[in-house]
Amino acid sequence: GAGVSQSPRYKVAKRGQDVALRCDPISGHVSLFWYQQALGQGPEFLTYFQNEAQLDKSGLPSDRFFAERPEGSVSTLKIQRTQQEDSAVYLCASSFSLGPGPGTVEEFGPGTRLTVL
């Protein structure tokens, strides 16, 4: 099926390396979200895009985290100078809703598991 896809599925990085995580949302989905899920925890919001516009980045934990969606489809989450505490599963979600709005059903990808050594 044409669900949300993410790549790579697994990434191991040495502390201090930069990483880039890719999200391919469902075709036609306007809204795109990134979440961080630490081991044994629920996902936590990082950032939200409506088309190419990043409307909310309040959840990004530091200025080492950067997300973009230049053409309003594929999105990349970049983490610079990775730290051990960045180890987590990074989930991408998309929805067809024109705006985020409460109650929007978000469809999630399988996630990228990042391990920082």
Added chain:
Amino acid sequence: AQKVTQAQTEISVVEKEDVTLDCVYETRDTTYYLFWYKQPPSGELVFLIRRNSFDEQNEISGRYSWNFQKSTSSFNFTITASQVVDSAVYFCALSEAVTGNQFYFGTGTSLTVIP
């Protein structure tokens, strides 16, 4: 403060037993939505249900049912006649009208159904 609390970290049941997963939420909004998602070992979150704050009717979908009680700020999820395929982590989530961009997830309940 935690907006969504799932007090049960892990639950094990024997196949065909009924099981209820608890969810308590906290919000000052009068308009909000509650969700349940299932996360199987493959990792993706699978949408199960959405309920808005103005609809307190209980819902049944096959073996799944949900009990929404605003008086106790709870949105509990019951699986009837559990099956091994129900084994997964289940997350309850809240979306508010004021901060509608994001979900607030609970910490999840890991359900194991033993054959």
